[in-house]
Amino acid sequence: MIQESCLICEGETSAQHANIVPFLIERCGFDTGATKSRYCAECAFVFFERRLTALEARRLYANYRQDEYNRMRVRVEPSYASFIPIFDDPSSGYYQTRVDDYLRALSFYPELFLVRRVLDFGGDGSLPKKLLPGAIVEYDDLSAGKTARDGPYDLIFASQVFEHLSAPRDELARIYDLMDENGVLFIDIPIEYQGPIAKAWHQHAQLGGSLVNMHEHINHFSAQSVVNLLRCIELLPFFQMVTRSPKLGITLAARKGSRLNGAYLSFFG
Numbered sequence: 001m002i003q004e005s006c007l008i009c010e011g012e013t014s015a016q017h018a019n020i021v022p023f024l025i026e027r028c029g030f031d032t033g034a035t036k037s038r039y040c041a042e043c044a045f046v047f048f049e050r051r052l053t054a055l056e057a058r059r060l061y062a063n064y065r066q067d068e069y070n071r072m073r074v075r076v077e078p079s080y081a082s083f084i085p086i087f088d089d090p091s092s093g094y095y096q097t098r099v100d101d102y103l104r105a106l107s108f109y110p111e112l113f114l115v116r117r118v119l120d121f122g123g124d125g126s127l128p129k130k131l132l133p134g135a136i137v138e139y140d141d142l143s144a145g146k147t148a149r150d151g152p153y154d155l156i157f158a159s160q161v162f163e164h165l166s167a168p169r170d171e172l173a174r175i176y177d178l179m180d181e182n183g184v185l186f187i188d189i190p191i192e193y194q195g196p197i198a199k200a201w202h203q204h205a206q207l208g209g210s211l212v213n214m215h216e217h218i219n220h221f222s223a224q225s226v227v228n229l230l231r232c233i234e235l236l237p238f239f240q241m242v243t244r245s246p247k248l249g250i251t252l253a254a255r256k257g258s259r260l261n262g263a264y265l266s267f268f269g
């Protein structure tokens with residue numbers, strides 16, 4: 001399953017050689033370790049042209065970060081062992097800093113703390129429950145399963161999800177349909193490079209790095225590319241912020257004409 005044109009704007013892309021890491025080859029059952037890393041200058045967006053089929057995605061994310069996943073990953077990537085206790089512990093500093101920074105982002109819009117119906121897309125509901133203890137949280141996730149129904153949701157939370165998705169535009173359109181007309185999308189993506197993504201893409205070709213080594217993150221967004229993706233389906237971003245550690249780019253967006261947009265869209269022209 002190969003994608004050469006930009007996943008966001010469908011425009012032309014530049015390509016350079018990339019490797020698929022051994023864990024992904026084994027877990028998904030790929031028959032090659034070679035692919036290409038593609039860059040769209042229009043969107044400031046990098047992605048790997050080898051996409052995951054639905055079957056490969058299920059193989060990768062079924063029982064994600066559970067015992068069997070951990071055993072397989074440590075066998076291929078011994079250094080992953082040091083991350084397991086951090087990911088397993090909801091009170092670890094990793095989670096606490098992340099939660100604190102999410103609260104900081106939400107606190108710019110105190111009305112968001114009053115939302116009632118929340119969808120955790122690509123999560124198990126635990127993070128939004130921590131952030132919004134008064135809300136009813138449903139979830140839809142390849143690993144955790146699905147409690148979500150048809151919406152509409154006041155807030156859709158998509159934390160560290162879109163970097164994993166083979167068809168991010170289609171998935172975004174799907175959750176857009178579940179949003180209340182005054183609903184808000186909270187999306188955050190990891191930032192795994194220094195400086196502008198164009199420069200990092202060339203540097204990684206020389207030095208190695210996540211932009212030329214395909215792992216679970218098959219899309220690498222910049223702040224601009226998140227905005228472009230959201231605009232494809234008429235979601236308008238009104239807030240962006242970068243968290244401390246891990247470095248995550250948070251974007252808040254709402255439908256055209258919604259209450260929040262009227263007040264805040266001037267930030268983005």
Ligand SMILES: [Zn+2]
Nearest residue numbers: 006009040043
């Ligand atoms: Zn593009």
